Amino acid sequence: MVKKLPEGLKSHQLCPGCGHGIILRLLDECFEELGIADNKIVALGVGCSCNANGILGGDDFQCAHGRAAAVATGMKLTRPNVCIVSYQGDGDAYVIGLNETLNAAYRNENITVITVNNANFAMTGGQMSWTTLPNQKTTTSVYGRNCDATGAPIHVPEIIANNFDVAYVARASVNDVKHINQAKKMIKEALTAQMNGEGYSLVEFLSGCPTNWHMTPAQANKHIEEAVIPEYPVGVFKERKAQ
Amino acid sequence: MxxxxxxxxxxxxxxxxxxxxxxxxxxxxxxxxxxxxxxxxxxxxxxxxxxxxxxxxxxxxxxxxxxxxxxxxxxxxxxxxxxxxxxxxxxxxxxxxxxxxxxxxxxxxxxxxxxxxxxxxxxxxxxxxxxxxxxxxxxxxxxxxxxxxxxxxxxxxxxxxxxxxxxxxxxxxxxxxxxxxxxxxxxxxxxxxxxxxxxxxxxxxxxxxxxxxxxxxxxxxxxxxxxxMQRWEEYGLEDADYVVVGFGLPGRISMEAVHKLREEGYKVGMIRPKLVWPYPVKAFEKVNPNVKGFISIESSDFGQMVEDVALAAKKTKRNAPVYLYAHGKGVPGVSTVAEFCKSVMNGEEKEVF
Structure with missing residues (x-):
């Protein structure tokens, strides 16, 4: 149920079939439905997540590549009553910004980190990311990703949930209606955890990237179901403590 | 207080x-x-x-x-x-x-x-x-x-x-x-x-x-x-034959050295920038138009501020050679600065600009 169409969604720069549009819409819906649309700041990553600049309504700030969790930390400590969300891609949060991401979780900063995992560096034209699937072809793994040489796909939500004392960690997908509905509930859990002062929350979204996967949007959604979710299970890895 | x-x-x-x-x-x-x-x-x-x-x-x-x-x-x-x-x-x-x-x-x-x-x-x-x-x-x-x-x-x-x-x-x-x-x-x-x-x-x-x-x-x-934001401390610029320029601790030491040189009869002046950006170019306007040289005293290895000294001299049309004493690590002593200035005044140093 969309109550208010975000201005920017009328003219965004996202590719057809990209998950960012759905995720941003879900985020804006959750802000509105939780009554925090005018009490939130979004710290934006660099990459396709930059496109959120101007799509999301309200306060946002464009951070340096990978540093959004650190910027969000400074924001939250300065404005403890404002909902602070970082919005980052997998390259931003899990590769160049892995340090900032893990350290914010390690300290259990009371922020919400939203990551969009499309298994490649999409903005720069589809290079290998730490999330790229084994044997996946990208512009820097032209014969398919060789995990013996590059390391295996990274599972940051699991790393955080299993090692740090945080409030809520989940992985969502937006490849079909069932997953989209589940994803929205996860965002609300994460934002509510923060507003209740429960601590760090992270929701990773699996998103299609038809442009760099060289697929149609429909093929990309099917690929998520058949290949991406088996590597990156959708679900809640850290439930909120009993309320 | x-x-x-x-x-x-x-x-x-x-x-x-x-x-x-x-x-x-x-x-x-x-x-x-x-x-x-x-x-x-x-x-x-x-x-x-x-x-x-x-x-x-x-x-x-x-x-x-x-x-x-x-x-x-x-x-x-x-x-x-x-x-x-x-x-x-x-x-x-x-x-x-x-x-x-x-x-x-x-x-x-x-x-x-x-x-x-x-x-x-x-x-x-x-x-x-x-x-x-x-x-x-x-x-x-x-x-x-x-x-x-x-x-x-x-x-x-x-x-x-x-x-x-x-x-x-x-x-x-x-x-x-x-x-x-x-x-x-x-x-x-x-x-x-x-x-x-x-x-x-x-x-x-x-x-x-x-x-x-x-x-x-x-x-x-x-x-x-x-x-x-032009800020500096100065000493004896109007009649100076040579003007020493230094900031921070080397600047403070140099000011002491310049006073000592004055007591010995050398016509030496001093500019100590309190801000290094923006650089106090206006201080150079007060320098004797017939100044014979500027001496940058700094704890760099190869000279850094000396470039701004040269540019400020050019900007204010003080067409004089610019010398460098790059102390490297630490802070130069008063006598070290004074000796270098004397050596410049005796024509024993080569200018860098």
């Missing part, structure tokens, strides 16, 4: 707190660490926020986040940590985010050493990070200047919406002197800081910089700062 004995790194951050600093994020590095240690208990005591971050990159980004939300934010570092801050400085400049960086300089390239030095002059005055931007750079030479500059830093940063750097030195941070500590001041509320409502944003000025005419807007700001 009563003067008390303070250690440099503690005095500077106490003055910062009294000037309204209410957020600090940093990482331990010698010789700036006392600033971090002191604020770890002092800021919570006065209702501020202290974060020991995982590194210098994270800490300057935390400071950025705090500043865009309205905090008077500070980070402190030395040497290699300063290199890591550069990304954050560039982004802050692009977004007109005003915060303060305390650089307690240690000597050297790479890991360098823990000795005092002035080898970060280029990095701080010419930008350091990518892009084209400037920070206002204070160059204290005594504990009292360190305190007064830290106390003023956010007022200046917020007025012009730029980053302010306090360019301290290892010896200045580690030594003790008596200072008059100012009273607490209450900063004005920022009317532009992000508050979550989506109504204020980070301000029209920031949008103007990021907009189509951004370069022009920033350029005008820098020109205004150059006009309004």
């Amino acid at each position: 009563e003067k008390k004995l303070w250690k440099g790194n503690e005095a500077v951050v106490e003055a910062a707190v009294r000037g309204g600093c209410n957020f600090f994020a940093g990482y331990p590095i010698t010789p700036s660490t006392e600033a971090l240690e002191y604020l770890s208990w002092r800021l919570p005591e006065v209702g501020g926020v202290f974060v020991q971050a995982e590194n210098e990159i994270a800490s300057i980004n935390m400071v950025t986040g705090a500043s865009v939300c309205g905090a008077r934010a500070l980070t402190a570092t030395s040497g290699p940590g300063g290199s890591l801050k550069c990304e954050g400085l560039s982004y802050a400049s692009r977004n007109a985010v005003p915060f303060v960086l305390l650089n307690v300089q240690r000597w050297g390239t790479g890991l360098g050493t823990l000795d005092s030095g002035q080898t970060d002059y280029f990095k701080e005055t010419k930008g350091g990070g990518h892009g084209d931007y400037r920070n206002i750079v204070f160059a204290p030479a005594s504990m009292q200047e360190l305190v007064d500059m830290a106390y003023e830093a956010w007022d200046v940063a917020e007025k012009y919406r730029v980053v302010v750097t306090i360019l301290s030195e290892a010896y200045l941070g580690q030594m003790m002197e008596s200072v008059e500590m100012p009273e607490f001041k209450k900063p004005a509320e920022r009317d532009w800081a992000l508050d979550g409502t989506g109504k204020k944003g980070i301000g029209a000025y920031s949008r103007a910089i990021r907009g189509g005419d951004g370069t022009k807007v920033l350029g005008q700001t820098y020109e205004t700062i150059k006009e309004e």
Whole structure:
């Protein structure tokens, strides 16, 4: 149920079939439905997540590549009553910004980190990311990703949930209606955890990237179901403590 | 007010707190660490926020986040940590985010050493990070200047919406002197800081910089700062045959050397910049038009400030050779400076410009 169409969604720069549009819409819906649309700041990553600049309504700030969790930390400590969300891609949060991401979780900063995992560096034209699937072809793994040489796909939500004392960690997908509905509930859990002062929350979204996967949007959604979710299970890895 | 004995790194951050600093994020590095240690208990005591971050990159980004939300934010570092801050400085400049960086300089390239030095002059005055931007750079030479500059830093940063750097030195941070500590001041509320409502944003000025005419807007700001922030200490410029130029501790030592040379009958003058960006070009207008040479005294290895001395001399049409004494690590003694000046006056030194 969309109550208010975000201005920017009328003219965004996202590719057809990209998950960012759905995720941003879900985020804006959750802000509105939780009554925090005018009490939130979004710290934006660099990459396709930059496109959120101007799509999301309200306060946002464009951070340096990978540093959004650190910027969000400074924001939250300065404005403890404002909902602070970082919005980052997998390259931003899990590769160049892995340090900032893990350290914010390690300290259990009371922020919400939203990551969009499309298994490649999409903005720069589809290079290998730490999330790229084994044997996946990208512009820097032209014969398919060789995990013996590059390391295996990274599972940051699991790393955080299993090692740090945080409030809520989940992985969502937006490849079909069932997953989209589940994803929205996860965002609300994460934002509510923060507003209740429960601590760090992270929701990773699996998103299609038809442009760099060289697929149609429909093929990309099917690929998520058949290949991406088996590597990156959708679900809640850290439930909120009993309320 | 009563003067008390303070250690440099503690005095500077106490003055910062009294000037309204209410957020600090940093990482331990010698010789700036006392600033971090002191604020770890002092800021919570006065209702501020202290974060020991995982590194210098994270800490300057935390400071950025705090500043865009309205905090008077500070980070402190030395040497290699300063290199890591550069990304954050560039982004802050692009977004007109005003915060303060305390650089307690240690000597050297790479890991360098823990000795005092002035080898970060280029990095701080010419930008350091990518892009084209400037920070206002204070160059204290005594504990009292360190305190007064830290106390003023956010007022200046917020007025012009730029980053302010306090360019301290290892010896200045580690030594003790008596200072008059100012009273607490209450900063004005920022009317532009992000508050979550989506109504204020980070301000029209920031949008103007990021907009189509951004370069022009920033350029005008820098020109205004150059006009309004000319600060220096001078001695005997009107009749000087030779003018010594130095900042920070070497500047303070050089001033003593110049007085000594005057007593010995040499017509030597002195300019000690209190800010090294903008550079005090106007000081050079007061120099004897028939001056025979400028002498830059600095604790760099190959000469850094000397280039600005040459440019200021050219700008003010003081067409005289510029000499360099690059001391390297540490701080030169009075006699070392005096001897070098005599050697210049005896024609034994070769000019660099």
